[in-house]
Amino acid sequence: MRVILKTRPRKKPHVPIEAEGIIPQNFLRKNDLTVYEGNRERNLEDLFFVTVEGPAVSPDQVEIILTGDTGRIKRVGEYMNAGRIIIEGDIGMHCGNFMSAGEIIIRGNADAWLGREMRGGRILCEGTAGDYCGAGYRGEKRGMRGGTIEVMGNAGDFVAEYLSGGEVIIHGNCGDLPGVEMRGGTLVIGGNCSRPCGNMTGGTCMVIGDPGELLPSFRRNGSTEVEFGGKKFRMAVFRGDVANRGKGTLLVKEEAIISRSGRDERL
Amino acid sequence: MRIEDVVCPFCGCLCDDLVVSVEGTKVLSVENGCTLATEKFTGDHRLAHPIRRTGGAWEKTTYDDAIRETAEILLDAERPLLYGWSGTFVEAQTLGVHMAELLGAVIDNTSTVCHGPSIMAIQEVGHPGCTLGQVKNRADVIVYWGANPIEAHPRHMSRYTTFTDGFFVKSAFRERKVIVVDIRETDSSEIADEFVKVTPGGDYAVLTALRMIVRGKGDLVPATVSGVTREQLFRVAEICLSARFGAIFFGLGLTMSRGKSKNIRNAIELTEELNRHTKFTISPMRGHWNVYGSNEVFTWITGYPYAVDFSRGIAFYNPGETTSVDLLRRKECDACLVVASDPGAHFPRACAEHLASIPTVQIDPHVNATTHLSRIQIPVAVTGIDAEGTAYRMDGVPIRTRKLFSTGYPDDVAVLGRVYSLVKEAKG
Numbered sequence: 268m269r270v271i272l273k274t275r276p277r278k279k280p281h282v283p284i285e286a287e288g289i290i291p292q293n294f295l296r297k298n299d300l301t302v303y304e305g306n307r308e309r310n311l312e313d314l315f316f317v318t319v320e321g322p323a324v325s326p327d328q329v330e331i332i333l334t335g336d337t338g339r340i341k342r343v344g345e346y347m348n349a350g351r352i353i354i355e356g357d358i359g360m361h362c363g364n365f366m367s368a369g370e371i372i373i374r375g376n377a378d379a380w381l382g383r384e385m386r387g388g389r390i391l392c393e394g395t396a397g398d399y400c401g402a403g404y405r406g407e408k409r410g411m412r413g414g415t416i417e418v419m420g421n422a423g424d425f426v427a428e429y430l431s432g433g434e435v436i437i438h439g440n441c442g443d444l445p446g447v448e449m450r451g452g453t454l455v456i457g458g459n460c461s462r463p464c465g466n467m468t469g470g471t472c473m474v475i476g477d478p479g480e481l482l483p484s485f486r487r488n489g490s491t492e493v494e495f496g497g498k499k500f501r502m503a504v505f506r507g508d509v510a511n512r513g514k515g516t517l518l519v520k521e522e523a524i525i526s527r528s529g530r531d532e533r534l
Numbered sequence: 535m536r537i538e539d540v541v542c543p544f545c546g547c548l549c550d551d552l553v554v555s556v557e558g559t560k561v562l563s564v565e566n567g568c569t570l571a572t573e574k575f576t577g578d579h580r581l582a583h584p585i586r587r588t589g590g591a592w593e594k595t596t597y598d599d600a601i602r603e604t605a606e607i608l609l610d611a612e613r614p615l616l617y618g619w620s621g622t623f624v625e626a627q628t629l630g631v632h633m634a635e636l637l638g639a640v641i642d643n644t645s646t647v648c649h650g651p652s653i654m655a656i657q658e659v660g661h662p663g664c665t666l667g668q669v670k671n672r673a674d675v676i677v678y679w680g681a682n683p684i685e686a687h688p689r690h691m692s693r694y695t696t697f698t699d700g701f702f703v704k705s706a707f708r709e710r711k712v713i714v715v716d717i718r719e720t721d722s723s724e725i726a727d728e729f730v731k732v733t734p735g736g737d738y739a740v741l742t743a744l745r746m747i748v749r750g751k752g753d754l755v756p757a758t759v760s761g762v763t764r765e766q767l768f769r770v771a772e773i774c775l776s777a778r779f780g781a782i783f784f785g786l787g788l789t790m791s792r793g794k795s796k797n798i799r800n801a802i803e804l805t806e807e808l809n810r811h812t813k814f815t816i817s818p819m820r821g822h823w824n825v826y827g828s829n830e831v832f833t834w835i836t837g838y839p840y841a842v843d844f845s846r847g848i849a850f851y852n853p854g855e856t857t858s859v860d861l862l863r864r865k866e867c868d869a870c871l872v873v874a875s876d877p878g879a880h881f882p883r884a885c886a887e888h889l890a891s892i893p894t895v896q897i898d899p900h901v902n903a904t905t906h907l908s909r910i911q912i913p914v915a916v917t918g919i920d921a922e923g924t925a926y927r928m929d930g931v932p933i934r935t936r937k938l939f940s941t942g943y944p945d946d947v948a949v950l951g952r953v954y955s956l957v958k959e960a961k962g
């Protein structure tokens with residue numbers, strides 16, 4: 268089954284839409300889905316032109332296609348457990364919150380909290396992602412726990428905060444403090460960032476580009492070789508964050524240029 | 535008439551020992567207060583009556599009309615924002631929260647531009663704090679981090695720290711050590727025993743290095759960390775470790791610089807680390823007068839201290855998403871009520887521009903930068919001068935403010951109460 272949701276023009280296009288109902292399992296049977304536009308509850312049809320093609324007997328046969336002005340739609344794919352969502356443009360915050368299986372493909376950019384506390388499945392974002400990609404909710408002790416998030420462009424600050432499992436791959440640059448409080452899982456940064464892995468206690472983070480500066484609380488622990496994007500790199504291995512009795516692993520290219528604090532004597 | 539024990543309505547210190555002389559509705563003199571207090575009491579350019587913008591010009595309107603129109607604007611909106619609250623008393627703040635729930639609005643206070651990140655950090659790792667009385671009577675090491683009390687909280691040092699003796703600190707001058715950490719020299723750093731100058735944005739790494747030293751991992755600390763030498767870091771750690779009672783106060787230099795809430799979290803974790811060896815506490819230097827009260831009120835009603843979104847009927851909180859600056863920058867709001875604060879002066883330009891493009895109503899005694907962005911302004915009495923109510927000091931101690939005299943102005947509760955009744959009537 269293919270469900271096409273095309274946005275209708277709105278009088279106030281900046282008011283956010285909260286649409287946690289847009290997940291494959293909800294389209295198996297015809298039901299009256301509602302979404303919120305600001306503080307008003309609306310029928311799905313009030314905000315979208317809805318087209319349904321073909322049948323489906325289980326949610327993994329459902330594919331949802333979102334098109335139009337989708338950058339303000341929040342919580343799409345929340346608690347999704349099967350099937351596929353394709354977003355042709357940008358998507359609002361909290362896309363793929365808590366998803367456990369299935370696939371989300373975003374052709375444009377994703378706003379903050381992409382894949383927040385995700386448990387499984389896969390998210391591919393072809394554009395850029397906002398802050399807190401793969402992180403947790405405020406005060407939550409665990410961020411993403413399983414699955415994969417892959418971002419082809421850049422991502423914002425605090426990427427993979429409290430990452431506890433699964434894999435986050437950012438091909439471009441990250442902002443400040445990626446992998447902060449990280450406790451498990453894998454974070455791969457293809458580009459640059461600053462202050463990776465502050466306060467980490469576990470997991471593995473690898474920075475292929477310039478890490479901006481390294482916190483003093485990482486202890487050098489040999490070297491290794493890794494492969495990323497079909498190329499091989501010699502990486503310096505660090506353990507930390509020792510300020511937090513951390514046992515995480517941070518890999519930084521041995522010939523990395525540390526732009527912010529100059530050459531680091533540990534490299 | 536001389537009135538004693540007057541509570542200052544300006545900064546988060548809420549000094550309660552002012553002596554104010556008044557004649558009728560005029561303040562003649564203020565004793566004990568700092569210059570900020572004197573200015574607050576005497577330099578009073580009040581708006582005389584409610585005003586309303588028609589076309590490009592202001593016209594006089596009545597309280598009845600202004601209140602009715604305010605209710606209509608808020609009821610009409612799909613994403614209304616109720617912002618401010620730090621300059622008024624808790625009874626008015628309470629009404630604001632209940633009104634936000636009825637309206638399905640977002641309610642936010644000025645923490646959003648000051649100590650919001652501190653609260654986020656406290657939510658992650660807790661808050662080893664204490665009252666200012668404890669600091670005054672016990673602390674022999676004081677740390678001001680990213681704060682300049684001499685300018686922003688002029689009497690903080692003379693009432694609670696450097697310049698005042700306490701029960702267990704008989705001679706503050708000899709017994710209290712002061713450490714100031716900042717990115718530049720300030721009036722406060724000049725009187726410090728130890729001034730730690732950090733390169734901008736480098737606080738996080740310095741805090742991490744101190745944590746390492748206190749934890750016995752100092753061997754890893756490099757020769758300099760964000761502009762601070764290894765020797766000085768060890769010296770500072772030693773001063774802290776040999777304290778009988780240490781108190782860290784931090785300001786916007788820490789909350790609003792690179793790393794934001796993570797800086798505060800790191801500072802709290804340093805405090806926890808120090809508590810394995812001696813007694814240490816940490817407290818934010820809250821700026822806006824009763825901003826702490828707004829956090830208290832929001833929390834006791836909704837469970838969250840600021841940036842509370844009621845659009846789905848239940849309280850939702852997520853700084854970065856439901857905070858005013860973010861809402862306005864994304865142009866989400868379609869109406870705004872500003873109470874007792876001045877976002878026109880403190881918000882980024884894009885946010886102020888959006889406020890000007892939507893119906894914004896301001897409830898405030900004075901003409902300020904927000905007036906120029908508003909459609910309607912309703913003047914009220916000034917809490918602590920011609921209105922009384924409860925406010926919270928920066929350390930969470932509630933203090934009842936006094937009313938010095940009566941003017942004809944209604945107070946915030948009177949005006950908000952009438953808007954609330956109209957909203958309640960419409961919502962059934």
Ligand code: SF4
Pocket residue numbers: 542543544545546547548549566567568569570571687688689690
């Ligand atoms: S320090 Fe603050 S509360 Fe005390 S008198 Fe000055 S402005 Fe008022």
